Amino acid sequence: MLQKVEGPECPGCGCQQSELVGTSTRKLLQGQQVISRETVERRQCAFCDRRFYVTTAERPANVVFVAAVRCPHCQSTDTKVTSTRGNERFHRCHTCQQPFKSIER
């Protein structure tokens, strides 16, 4: 039996009855870090048989991924950004409690 789902509009006929044919996940990388994941759904319209893709980005809005910064005093990576000014970042090391600065390239 054909599974019909209330879903995104078909670009061919505008109906919302389409069948999910398959999904794939795409990772967006920034350096070695995954900054976002995209889910691509392949759908087929139940009425006009048109195949189309729906992309859902999974991007936590309040999370900023920063590459691990090493404390220049004790080499610990357990650091926290306390403030930023322009392309300068001010950090504090959790291990030795020393503040330090990094510059974003």
Ligand SMILES: [Zn+2]
């Ligand atoms: Zn359609």
Ligand SMILES: [Zn+2]
């Ligand atoms: Zn430290």
